[in-house]
Amino acid sequence: xxxxxxxxxxxxxxxxxxxxxxxxxxxxxxxxxxxxxxxxxxxxxxxxxxxxxxxxxxxxxxxxxxxxxxxxxxxxxxxxxxxxxxxxxxxxxxxxxxxxxxxxxxxxxxxxxxxxxxxxxxxxxxxxxxxxxxxxxx
Numbered sequence: 173x174x175x176x177x178x179x180x181x182x183x184x185x186x187x188x189x190x191x192x193x194x195x196x197x198x199x200x201x202x203x204x205x206x207x208x209x210x211x212x213x214x215x216x217x218x219x220x221x222x223x224x225x226x227x228x229x230x231x232x233x234x235x236x237x238x239x240x241x242x243x244x245x246x247x248x249x250x251x252x253x254x255x256x257x258x259x260x261x262x263x264x265x266x267x268x269x270x271x272x273x274x275x276x277x278x279x280x281x282x283x284x285x286x287x288x289x290x291x292x293x294x295x296x297x298x299x300x301x302x303x304x305x306x307x308x309x310x
Contacts, residue, residue: 187223190217195227199256209221241299251292254295261280261300262303264276264279265304280300281293281296
């Protein structure tokens with residue numbers, strides 16, 4: 173993957189991918205995501221940093237949202253990539269005011285198709301769709 177800033181036209185998509193990489197690395201190394209973010213030789217672009225810092229700051233809220241609709245699956249049972257994609261999408265849905273809910277969901281599904289299992293896009297769509305239907309603030 174890339175560890176350099178990208179042109180404005182592709183910033184958001186690449187920022188999400190890079191945030192996924194950093195969040196995955198943090199979980200695999202049992203480190204705070206911000207520590208992994210801050211340790212990068214070439215700092216990630218601003219939106220990547222916003223996502224990682226925003227997730228870490230709001231992790232309890234985000235994980236609670238996932239748990240409220242994730243029937244028969246604890247957060248720990250989810251694949252690491254799926255868990256992080258849900259966190260990215262929920263950060264964008266609840267805290268990034270300029271990202272429409274549909275865009276956050278679509279981006280998470282596309283990244284799941286690229287980086288996770290065959291069943292992941294459907295599962296992620298179900299979780300995010302259920303939350304967007306339940307929460308009027310979105």
